[in-house]
Amino acid sequence: MSEADQTQDAVLAALDEVVRAELPHTIADLTDLVRIPSVSWAAFDPANVARSADAVAGLIRDLEVFDTVAVAQAPIGDSDEKGRPAVVARRAAKNGAPTILLYAHHDVQPPGADEDWDTAPFEPTVRGDRIYARGAADDKAGVMTHIAAIRALTETVGRDFDLGIAMFIEGEEEFGSRSFANFLAENKQTLAADAIVVADSDNWSTDIPSLTVGLRGNVAFRLTVSTLEHASHSGMYGGGVPDAMMPLVRLLATLHDDDGSVAVDGLTSHEADVPEFSEQQLRDDAAVLDGVSLIGRGPVLSRLWNQPTVTVTGIDAPSVANASNTLLPKAAVRISARIAPGQTASEAFVALEKHLRENVPFGAHIEIDDVDFGDPFLVDTSGWAAVEAKRAMKDAWGAEPVEAGIGGSIPFIADLVREFPDAQILVTGVEDPDTRAHSPNESLHLGVFRRAILTEALLLARLNNRVG
Template sequence: MTLSDAPLDAHDQEQALLRAVEDRFPTTIARLAGLVRIPSVSWDAFDRVHVRRSAERTAELLRETGVFDSVDIDGVETADGYAGQPAVIATRAAEPGQPTVLLYAHHDVQPQGSADDWRTPPFEPTLRDGRLYGRGASDDKAGVMTHIAAVEALSAATSGRPKIGISVFIEGEEENGSRSFADFLEKHMAALGADAIIVADSDNPSTTVPGLTVSLRGNVTMKVTVRTLGHASHSGMLGGAVPDAMLATVRLLDSLWDEHGAVAVSGLGSRADGPSGGDEADVRRDAELLEGVATIGTGTVHDRLWNQPAITITGIDAPSVDEASNTLLPAVSVRLSARIAPGDDAARAFEAIERHLREHAPFGAHIEITQPDLGQPFLVDTAGPAVGLMKTAMEDGWGAQPTETGIGGSIPFIAALAEVYPEAEILVTGVEDPATMAHSPNESQDLGVLRRAISAEALFLHRFARPDADIR
């Protein structure tokens, strides 16, 4: 889209901005599809070459906007020798007296899981019924494209001369725990400093109502190994007299929840003043809960999803059913994943879970806890001017009033951003909706949501520089 160099008033600029979003939307979809084709799984067991390819393509798209003074790819090595996955940084300096915004998303994705569970090839983007299917189509390559398309629309509306400073940070290992994030921030602290930070990695209540996420649970994960025997034994010879590790593990894990399925670990906190309510029918529908299966926990739906802790066993090392023999197992390992309520502390929560496991070890079983990973929960300060500005932009971009929401998942690096940049307002937005199925087979992105999210962010960027926004 080409605009005249003649200055436009604010209203005309916003109309030009929204037209730019619409006119370029087919290109945006094509670019998103191109990113989805790159299997940029950041887990250690997967080929890092694909993550590098994804970073290079993302950097290319940022350069094509013509907005940024510099666009670079970098990764850092942590003190313990972990080589961070490549991230992309782009910067444009603000005009004197103007604020700077940092735009965050991530270009890495989760593994595809079993191909048999996908209705379409996971890394071949497929358009069906207004949704683009593929791994990363929503989480979070749609977030990447939201930022790029919003910046392009702002550039079109301002004849290529936006006043505000714009920094972009597209991470390459968010799905692998952001393990080099702190070191990366330390290295690039000056480049990533901003007055407001938009994190495009959350969800919305529906495809027609936008959400501004104001609370996030933290996470505590660990590997728990339960040992009872020095070696495996024939179950017919010793079964019934000695406890095998599987029996001890089942009894130990059952102690983590009460009869309602609510977490029963003493010392884990809940948030008393968080958003409450919610419809249990929505949960049953979104989860495809089987007929006759009850939901778990106590309190309202939002209390259970946003304000209370949750514990899930996400993996177990034990013989498969097909390979099972009549053997008493000497050791069993599980991966325990806990979500920590906003306002709680991840380190304190880890200590509470560890204490519970050791105190509830059945039959004197030996408990070994390794590979701990902690992420702090976060509460957004909703009193700042950027929050109000974003809500108005969302209302205008979506045509519906935004809802303040919590999120049951965790984005631990947000707490790290708040610690490093305490004066910055953090705005957690997103392009997901209840049918997105992020991290699951058949992940998809609703294209109407994507278009509206781009429009809202572009309006925010444009208004961020206006004098009446009162942000400096």
């Protein structure tokens, strides 16, 4: 074994020892963060998001490695309204070392109905090797991965290291990152870096890590269908007058072929090889009910990573309990479309809007508003940052990482690319197929958490010795 290899092994062993020793402290800090119900959606108390930002800022200050740490907000678009508070920090690089930006978000999804949870959503509960709570994985574990990795680095090499580090812990990712672009512009000098780690994705399994190399984009909007100026008696006029729900249902049905594949001209797919993944595994991971058929065409992971989808995620209409014998004058749905890599969100929206307007039945009136865009993303895996990240994953996990696509979207990555075009972007994470992010009983696998921390600590240590 060469002297260089011995040094690398010694660094890995030292970091592993520190990460293991500090894990109870890290989990305690994570549970404190999780107990803060930092839901960023408009219907929830923004004071909890502010309290969460202050708690994160305190953890970062306690590291005693940053020149500046601040809680900041930026305006949403061209309005005077401010986005949710984020935390930014920076330490300058020295002696030619690179600077790395560590991103995560401290806001969380709404918990949903308490009765759907086995335990209280904001009271972290350990069962077996998992900790259950809203935000335990998505993405407060991402926040703590960054903090714990820096702790391990300082315990191993001291606080006077050369590597430059910036941190950006966002407070509104789950609410659409609506002030993200303005925030980047206002804090560009603080956040500028050679490489960016976005800790908001998942892993192939609890034993095999992933580097996310492809993300679908998204287009979401409200579609309202109207047929009447006011509600009318269904017995008096039914059979001659279309209620709004009838053309809405028929219109939505045109969005898919008989096998469930998207049937919208102009929405494209991305051609790429994907790992083997069985339909039975998909059924198991997604908890598909017996007798329910899967949808789509082609290899399973191509359907999930590289093809478009169109989903109705919400509907505004009278509830069954409040239904009366009337013809509805209008009904609305929220449509969420995932866009394959290689197509912009704006191009996809044009195709969706054209399809809807050309296929609306009975001359019903339609309105499309409240539109959100997010572009897809493909990682260049040939850069030094991706090479170092995969090497760190292999050493920390003891397994070769999978270069994986993700069916979900991280729309703000397009903003990062625009603002920092020369930075290499790495999408990592602490989730696994059983995490159930956004769902009841969200959880974090503690073994995955430890290995994710060790991976990042090892990456930081190696970049600390990189010059130029």
